[in-house]
Structures are given as C-alpha cells and as structure tokens.
Amino acid sequence: MKKALIICxxxxxxxxxxxxxxxxxxxxxxDIEVDAVSANEGGKMIEKQSFDLYLVSPQTKMYFKxxxxxxxxxxxxxxxIPPQAYVPIPMGIEKLASVILQDxx
Numbered sequence: 001m002k003k004a005l006i007i008c009x010x011x012x013x014x015x016x017x018x019x020x021x022x023x024x025x026x027x028x029x030x031d032i033e034v035d036a037v038s039a040n041e042g043g044k045m046i047e048k049q050s051f052d053l054y055l056v057s058p059q060t061k062m063y064f065k066x067x068x069x070x071x072x073x074x075x076x077x078x079x080x081i082p083p084q085a086y087v088p089i090p091m092g093i094e095k096l097a098s099v100i101l102q103d104x105x
Contacts, residue, residue: 003033003099005051007042009059017057020093046070053104058086079103
C-alpha cells in the first residue's frame with residue numbers, strides 16, 4: 001500500500017480531504033491511503049519517511065520550501081496542492097487524487 005500525507009495548518013480540513021480522497025482512490029482500485037497532520041508535525045513526519053508522498057495544503061504553502069528541503073534530504077517527493085484540488089466536493093477530490101497519482105512513487 002502506498003501512503004500520502006497532507007500537511008495542513010491545523011490538520012482538520014485536511015483530515016476530511018484525506019478520508020474522502022482515500023475512499024475515492026480505493027473505489028477506483030488504487031491501493032493508496034491518505035492521511036493528514038498539522039504543519040507543526042509535517043517536518044517530523046517527512047524525516048520519519050513513513051509516507052511515499054507529502055502534500056502541502058494551500059494554506060501552508062509558506063512552509064513549502066522548508067518541507068521540500070526536508071523531503072529532498074530523505075529522497076521523498078513534496079508537492080504543493082493546487083487550491084482547486086483542496087475543496088471537499090467531488091471535483092476537488094478527483095483533482096487531489098490526480099495529483100497524488102501523478103506524484104506518488
């Protein structure tokens with residue numbers, strides 16, 4: 001199973017996005033699980049290398065450079081989530097799933 005992690009301001013809206021995106025991906029036959037943490041935990045989680053892909057939410061993009069550097073150190077991809085892929089409606093979930101499928105190793 002592949003695992004992706006959303007790094008968000010507080011981790012609340014991203015938890016909803018993670019659950020909906022996991023369900024969507026698994027319904028489409030992909031063995032991928034999406035989880036979420038706050039920006040405070042994001043760097044630590046990257047260093048633990050527990051996930052295959054790290055996604056930075058639009059509201060935490062100011063931390064992207066620091067998080068990307070952490071990902072580069074452990075050879076893990078860190079990508080920004082486009083704002084239109086961070087909306088908990090079917091179209092947003094599909095876009096987020098597409099980002100994940102494009103970037104997960």
